[in-house]
Amino acid sequence: MEWRGIAYITLWYLSITCGFLGICCPTIPLMFIYPRAFRYFMGTIFSVWEMYPTVLMRLLFNTRFIITGDRINPLDGALLIMNHRNRLDWNFLWAGMYYSAEPPAHKLKMILKSAIRHVPFAGWVMQLCGFLYIQRRWDHDQTSMKKQLKYFSDLNDTHQILLFPEGTDLSPNNIARSNKYADKNNLPNYKYVLHPKTTGFVFLADTMRTNKQLNAVYDLTVGYPDLIPQTEMDALKGVFPKNVHFHIKRYDESELPINGEDLKIWLNNVWQEKEKRLAYFTNVSSFSLDSPTVDNNYQPINNALYLAIFFWTLVQILVIYFIITSSLFQYWCLLCCIVFFGFSFTDDGFQMFEVNLYNRKINFTNKNK
Numbered sequence: 001m002e003w004r005g006i007a008y009i010t011l012w013y014l015s016i017t018c019g020f021l022g023i024c025c026p027t028i029p030l031m032f033i034y035p036r037a038f039r040y041f042m043g044t045i046f047s048v049w050e051m052y053p054t055v056l057m058r059l060l061f062n063t064r065f066i067i068t069g070d071r072i073n074p075l076d077g078a079l080l081i082m083n084h085r086n087r088l089d090w091n092f093l094w095a096g097m098y099y100s101a102e103p104p105a106h107k108l109k110m111i112l113k114s115a116i117r118h119v120p121f122a123g124w125v126m127q128l129c130g131f132l133y134i135q136r137r138w139d140h141d142q143t144s145m146k147k148q149l150k151y152f153s154d155l156n157d158t159h160q161i162l163l164f165p166e167g168t169d170l171s172p173n174n175i176a177r178s179n180k181y182a183d184k185n186n187l188p189n190y191k192y193v194l195h196p197k198t199t200g201f202v203f204l205a206d207t208m209r210t211n212k213q214l215n216a217v218y219d220l221t222v223g224y225p226d227l228i229p230q231t232e233m234d235a236l237k238g239v240f241p242k243n244v245h246f247h248i249k250r251y252d253e254s255e256l257p258i259n260g261e262d263l264k265i266w267l268n269n270v271w272q273e274k275e276k277r278l279a280y281f282t283n284v285s286s287f288s289l290d291s292p293t294v295d296n297n298y299q300p301i302n303n304a305l306y307l308a309i310f311f312w313t314l315v316q317i318l319v320i321y322f323i324i325t326s327s328l329f330q331y332w333c334l335l336c337c338i339v340f341f342g343f344s345f346t347d348d349g350f351q352m353f354e355v356n357l358y359n360r361k362i363n364f365t366n367k368n369k
Contacts, residue, residue: 002238004060008053009236015052015312017121018319019045024128025336035358036155039130043107043159046129050094050108051308057095058301059309061240065092067100068287069248070218074106077158077213079204081267082220083193083274084164086230089222093162096222096246107159111145111200117349124340127350132161134200142203144348149204151355153211154362160218163204165196165267171230187268192278196271198264205256205263214253221247221274225285247277247287 023045031038057063072078082089090110097106110126114135117123127133132148134141152159168174170193178194181187187195208214223245229235257263281287322329343350 002236005236005238005240008056008060008238008240009232011056011316012053013122014316015049016125018316019049019312020121020125020128021333021336022315022319022322024125025332028128031354032357035354036157039152039155039157042129043157046125047106047108048308049312051098051305052312053091054095054098055301055305055309057092057240058305061238062242063092063095063240064243065095065099066243066245066286067096067248068245070250072097072101072106072160072218072248072250073216074101074103074160075158076160076215076218077208078160078216078218079201079208079214080108080160080162080218080220081165081196081201081270082162083222083278084166084169085222085224086228087169087232088229088235089164089169091235092222092241092244093220096220096244100246100248107157108162109159110162111164111204114348118344120337120341123344124350127340127343130157130159130351130354133349133351138199141200144352145204146207147355147359148351149207149211149213151358153213154358158213161204161208163201165198165201165271166194167197168194169230170194188272188275190271190275192282193271193275196267198267201267202260202263206260209253216253217251217256219249219251219270219274221277221281221287223247223278223281223285223287225281243285245281245285245287 024042027038027041027045030041082093093108097108109129109131111132111134112126114133117127117131117133130148130152132145134145166178174194175191179189182189182195205214205217224241225243225245227239227241229239229241257266277287323333340350343353
């Protein structure tokens, strides 16, 4: 173990825990009164939180983020697709989104394995923020995602949804399985990416188009030129890269094929280009061959990041203080944990409770008109 890794993981998890107890849960009553305001508030809080791990990485490890390609427009209703180099890609993604979005107040939601929602505090916060969880049962998953996307559309909640089309991280075993699949289907073997699963991407693109939620697809490619932390244990050991590179390419919705089969071919072609891009990156440690329109080679820790570390440090101090000194707050924390423990193991989590509650209210209103 290394003290910086322990400090990072401790502060990261503590900020989530205290944010859940002190900010997110007290906001839940707003969901019953004004769901649009609740969704906006939760999206904003999570966007503000994403600056906290960004500044921690800058201060503790001096990790720099080099962004090439296109800016991400946070006003775009968008589908983001990204290669999954390791199990910590999402951790570096916060900083990648912060430095590439203009303005940086984006509303990112991820599609994650359902088991992650059981993780105390972290999984619970992501339920509150409307992340989409899948159980790898397609009939169930497409129904849940369709309902959730329709809910966002009804509330006019503009957001960016991140999908890892590969479904898992890059490892020797996963590469072997991916190339075995490629051999059976007359596809090329890859070394730097896995062959993407196309069903989920096509479904999301079609559904978001139908709901008029899709302005663009952003293709994100992440590369690590030095250290690659493969697992959470590596993070605890302080294995953090000095530089993390993101290359971003924006495809306007009008550039996408209409037909589902053509969308599958389109995604496979994007991944073939990603393989070439990462092969080049491996040799030169840069994506800059692509004539970047964004090149943040030097990124000072700006005032927004300093405010983020001040704000989340204050939140942690106040929540810990009230836990120690207030029996009423202790009961409040216990109640929140019991409720979300229950939501995590019943039905599909709090995010689907929110969607179903809204739909029941709409149906009741329509019946009584």
